[in-house]
Amino acid sequence: MRVLVTGGAGFIGSAVCRHFVADLGHDVVVIDKLTYAGNLASLQPVAGSPRYAFERHDICDADAVRAIFAKYQPDAVVHLAAESHVDRSISGSDVFVKTNVLGSFTLLEAARRYVASGRDNAATEFRFVHVSTDEVYGSLGDDGLFTETTPYDPSSPYSATKAASDHLAKAWQRTYGLPVIVSNCSNNYGPYHFPEKLIPLIILNALDRKPLPVYGDGSNIRDWLYVEDHARALGIILAKGRPGETYNIGGRNERKNIDVVREICNWMDRLRPDGASHHDLISFVTDRPGHDQRYAIDASKLETELGWRAHETFETGIEKTVRWYLDRADWWEPLRNRVYAGERLGLVKS
Numbered sequence: 001m002r003v004l005v006t007g008g009a010g011f012i013g014s015a016v017c018r019h020f021v022a023d024l025g026h027d028v029v030v031i032d033k034l035t036y037a038g039n040l041a042s043l044q045p046v047a048g049s050p051r052y053a054f055e056r057h058d059i060c061d062a063d064a065v066r067a068i069f070a071k072y073q074p075d076a077v078v079h080l081a082a083e084s085h086v087d088r089s090i091s092g093s094d095v096f097v098k099t100n101v102l103g104s105f106t107l108l109e110a111a112r113r114y115v116a117s118g119r120d121n122a123a124t125e126f127r128f129v130h131v132s133t134d135e136v137y138g139s140l141g142d143d144g145l146f147t148e149t150t151p152y153d154p155s156s157p158y159s160a161t162k163a164a165s166d167h168l169a170k171a172w173q174r175t176y177g178l179p180v181i182v183s184n185c186s187n188n189y190g191p192y193h194f195p196e197k198l199i200p201l202i203i204l205n206a207l208d209r210k211p212l213p214v215y216g217d218g219s220n221i222r223d224w225l226y227v228e229d230h231a232r233a234l235g236i237i238l239a240k241g242r243p244g245e246t247y248n249i250g251g252r253n254e255r256k257n258i259d260v261v262r263e264i265c266n267w268m269d270r271l272r273p274d275g276a277s278h279h280d281l282i283s284f285v286t287d288r289p290g291h292d293q294r295y296a297i298d299a300s301k302l303e304t305e306l307g308w309r310a311h312e313t314f315e316t317g318i319e320k321t322v323r324w325y326l327d328r329a330d331w332w333e334p335l336r337n338r339v340y341a342g343e344r345l346g347l348v349k350s
């Protein structure tokens with residue numbers, strides 16, 4: 001199978017490429033614009049493979065996207081390219097609307113024309129997997145889980161643009177018969193995560209003995225999934241998912257943000273003991289505007305219908321993640337030095 005992976009140089013996209021090439025034997029063609037979040041070093045493990053090709057383009061560029069379909073004749077698209085950081089969407093929403101909404105539209109249109117032209121290898125087998133987030137469902141109270149039928153209620157510019165793109169993807173399935181599958185996944189963590197996101201930011205700040213910022217009182221709850229479990233889920237959805245369906249992906253690992261930070265501090269105290277405990281660095285800061293209180297995923301449809309199971313618990317995954325960052329300064333140091341040094345993002349400017 002030849003799979004066009006948009007956003008393949010990003011955190012999840014690169015995990016998908018590594019898994020598809022090394023474990024599933026798929027050919028992958030990456031389209032990526034290489035924004036601040038795109039990093040070819042994350043694709044280095046597959047870079048020498050004859051199964052891998054890279055194309056630097058913006059998914060909003062309709063001519064370029066059409067040419068890529070014609071050149072590679074893919075059997076499937078796994079669409080991950082997006083602006084992905086909620087804080088950045090608060091202070092600069094325009095690029096989120098462009099990439100997440102217009103870019104997704106451009107890709108859906110190109111896929112529709114490609115399938116209609118009969119140039120794909122087998123039109124009925126073609127798949128368009130649209131990768132989305134549980135944030136489209138809004139915020140949960142103390143109880144309950146997001147299911148595939150939970151109404152959309154996005155809170156941030158990021159989740160609103162992802163919700164818009166989910167609606168476009170579903171409309172292209174219902175109106176044009178494009179074989180679209182939508183996946184909505186909970187918060188990912190693991191290796192190759194850009195250090196603006198909570199878990200790598202806390203690990204690297206702890207390593208530097210800098211303050212560990214926790215928004216509000218740290219009581220917000222996220223449902224954490226190890227990134228390689230997400231990549232495996234997408235491989236299974238691509239192989240066995242039914243067009244027109246939505247699959248929620250999550251590992252039943254709800255944690256309060258403050259408990260995530262404490263767990264990282266425990267590991268840092270164990271692996272990098274350095275006099276005072278890393279817990280002393282925790283610093284509560286002004287909350288994010290519109291901060292959803294709780295996300296939690298019911299993944300039973302994916303588990304029972306398609307047979308996926310998360311391999312990692314939060315405990316096993318966070319240990320692997322902390323150890324990876326301690327070992328791989330070669331990957332994150334250039335980013336901390338040149339792209340993002342850990343400063344606060346996403347405060348509303350008047």
Ligand code: NAD
Binds near residue numbers: 012031081099184
């Ligand atoms: P990321 O920010 O790490 O990577 C995004 C990639 O897309 C980068 O390589 C970037 O260069 C590329 N890109 C951005 N704009 C582009 C454009 N206009 N044209 C081409 N390429 C462009 O994001 P991620 O965390 O890997 O997320 C990937 C996808 O998964 C996103 O669609 C996101 O909404 C979704 N998702 C993420 C999470 C999470 O916890 N990270 C959870 C659920 C769903």
